[in-house]
Amino acid sequence: MKDTPLSNCERDFLLKAIEEKKRLDGRQTYDYRKMKITFGTDFGCCFVDLGKTRVMAQVSSELVTPKESRPNEGIMFFNIELSPMASPAFEQGRQSELSVKLNRQLERCLRNSKCIDTESLCVVSGEKVWQIRVDVHMLNHDGNLMDAASIAAITALCHFRRPDVGIQGDEVTVFSPEERDPIPLSIYHMPISVSFAFFQQGTYLLVDPCEREERVMDGLLMIAMNKHREICSIQSSGGIMLLKEQVMRCSKIASIKVSEITELISKALENDKKARKAGERCGFAESMPQERITALKMDETPVEMTDVTEKANDIVHNADAPPQMVPSPVVPIPGVGQVGQGVQSTWGLEEDDEGEEEENDNSGEEQDEKVTRMEEEKLESREGDVVEISDSEEEEVVILNPEKVSKNTGYTSHHKGAAATQKRKRK
Amino acid sequence: MEVYGSSGVSLREFGCEQSLLSRPDGSASFIQGDTSVLAGVYGPAEVKVSKEIYDRATLEVLMQPKVGLPSVRERSQEQCVRETCEASLLLSLHPRSSLTLILQVLHDDGSLLSCSLNAACMALMDAGLPMSCLFCGVTCAIDTEGRIITDPTAAQEKESRALMTFAIDSKEHRVLMSATKGSFSVNELQQCIAVSQSASEKIFQFYRDSVRRRYSKTL
Incomplete structure (x- = not known):
């Protein structure tokens, strides 16, 4: 400082x-x-x-x-x-x-x-x-x-x-x-x-x-x-x-x-x-000065400890008993110790349910994608002049209208759609 | 195991003087029996870029031994005090600033860590730093016959089987920090915590009295 x-x-x-x-x-x-x-x-x-x-x-x-x-x-x-x-x-x-x-x-x-x-x-x-x-x-x-x-x-x-x-x-x-x-x-x-x-x-x-x-x-x-x-x-x-x-x-x-x-x-x-x-x-x-207002002194004080034994016993009794069994380590190969394998999962998740959900999600996404693609095409037909095509055959420059992005939910599908429309247009 | 009557279970006479140094922003000396520690606090002040923490103040605790240079013992005590202070100070109110707490040992006659904690708390109070609660330190020793001694002297510390220091907060009398040495049972630990909690009430009452005296404007 x-x-x-x-x-x-x-x-x-x-x-x-x-x-x-x-x-x-x-x-x-x-x-x-x-x-x-x-x-x-x-x-x-x-x-x-x-x-x-x-x-x-x-x-x-x-x-x-x-x-x-x-x-x-x-x-x-x-x-x-x-x-x-x-x-x-x-x-x-x-x-x-x-x-x-x-x-x-x-x-x-x-x-x-x-x-x-x-x-x-x-x-x-x-x-x-x-x-x-x-x-x-x-x-x-x-x-x-x-x-x-x-x-x-x-x-x-x-x-x-x-x-x-x-x-x-x-x-x-x-x-x-x-x-x-x-x-x-x-x-x-x-x-x-x-x-x-x-x-x-x-x-x-x-x-x-x-x-x-x-x-x-x-x-x-x-x-x-x-x-x-x-x-x-x-x-x-x-x-x-x-x-x-x-x-x-x-x-x-x-x-x-x-x-x-x-x-x-x-x-x-x-x-x-x-x-x-x-x-x-x-x-x-x-x-130590005694006459100062910032100083204070206290004489020897006894500490009350009549109920200390009971209090301590209560806490010890009420506390959870420590685990008696220590899980014995599984040794797959000599020299390697491992703890916690082979025990049933307690996370409460069933794998089947998760799989179904995922499937549902996927189908939903696909549907969404279809919808957006259709929308995209409609928009494209209206605002076709926004898309610029460079002179070069290889490079494709795409300018996306920001408003369009906010309208569309699936960003990737939109991108794909835009690219597709470009190609179509060029043809 | 049994807890005996009042013999041994008492706090030595203690005293405190606040703002006794002119340079630090807050200072206090705390005396427990013959053990005495002087504490000084600087801050909140500008912080070194290397030590800056973006959302809270950096607290640095330095402990100066009476003879020689700080060694491992001082470092470990510094850490105990720092962790206790960090738990009670509202450091997020002063982001990107530094707080420095310096503890100078004036005389060691046992219970040094608890005396340091008390001096630190008084100095932080004197500096007017925002804290969520106050804290105090209590040292308990268990002698060879299994008796609990609070606030032991250096001789009692030497003869003890186990030595425990707890930092206890003022709101719910919970344990903020514990530093132990030697061997003891779970029951003994709980007893020592219970003793420290009842002893802490006396110390907090002393804090309250000294602050009241300070702002009463009469001796």
Whole structure:
């Protein structure tokens, strides 16, 4: 499905508004939208709401053999899934340009910045290491997917606990969460991506562009930074020339935003930890807003099943008994099976009757034919001038009067009659 | 075989939120216990020429697992949901157009298919698509002692001998779709259908309550 195109009026309006330092949702130039971080029921599941943009990240782990070049390092795998739920323009199972760009940026932000200690993921050097897989699902696209994805991914990684392993000699045992408490990953720092949209060849700058703003922007600058003000990756796309001062200004803004977001993440993680420790119910079901009019919740309800046994018995008793005998297949030649031959026909048709009817029909048709032929001759004598005869002896061109066709019932007989009259005439 | 009292025969607490996403034409999240599914609907919209059907709308159902890419399991569940939706939607009112239903698994703690069906129905309602009837999904498990458990959790599913999911329509409480796993007798099947039919009344009452709340304009 195609995306709805942006009209020229909308484009002009948006650009005019940006020139006047106004944004559609009433934000200031450097404002982020409202951010909400929630966690799922299991470890390593995180939802991030950035305005209307909604992203889910899920971390999972698996024991695999390491790469030969790095025998004692765990493997990090990132996958951004642009689900068609987020936008009708996204297609399932197809690597679009945007998904490649986002995947690459997330990899550079989280893997290449070495924020996760991959050596601690080694179980047996050269044989078994943990592979940490991060799946990021886009649920609703309202701009700035990259920031939401990077926040969701790093929060999910912080929240994730991998199963504990024990090594005894050559044997590796993976303990279930009931046996031993799962272990969190060791994370050195938290890189967070901050996006800047540029308009009018870099004259105007906006933080956290929404979907409409992304459509009219000229260029995008993504800076991944941690709270120690270290730049982890920086990417400029869209082909605009940026001045040194602009990049410096952006990195300053990014450092402020990153420290704010990091604080929010740690607060969210702490709240979740407290809730889990207190044994409260946590997860998606609990985070569902109750005060909204579109949401409703119902408590556990028993199902009435007093008459279920009787009902089921009734149905089974009243149902037709299944055929006990299976017709045994007749085998005319070895290797060939056949079912249903030699059984009396139950269609209720008697062959004799049919034959008689056919005969009657035939006689009727013949009579009709005679009648039409006679009529034909009469008509022919009246409208003889309609028939044209070509010069050639072989070819016979016949022009039939359409009115005549409608009068005559038997079409073939009429045709024959016409041909016959022609020949007669020629003679 | 005997059906025991209320133990096991209950539906976990369930909740629903409609139109929570801004982009899709209709969206809903459905929660049964810890199992939760998010559904989004796009359409009626233009359709690819290769998928066009001249006298009705093309319905596409996509199911996204939480980890990894969709596999055979998701494909089979997609088909179950699609066939149920096709049975209840009035597709001939939108010929040569496309309807897309996307289901995202948020957490799987048993009865995933029935939760998907419920989320799908709520999302279709939210999108305002014409339907001949509503539908809901109920999962029944038969444990090793022959007891029927409705809306089983993942642990109960694992221990069960047979697992059945039915889609039931709101008009006559008939079975629209059934998906079964494991072995069971004819009598057990009929009992499970009867249980699902009585459980479906609770779910339809919940549908009605949530729609009433939505249009009541008061909390």
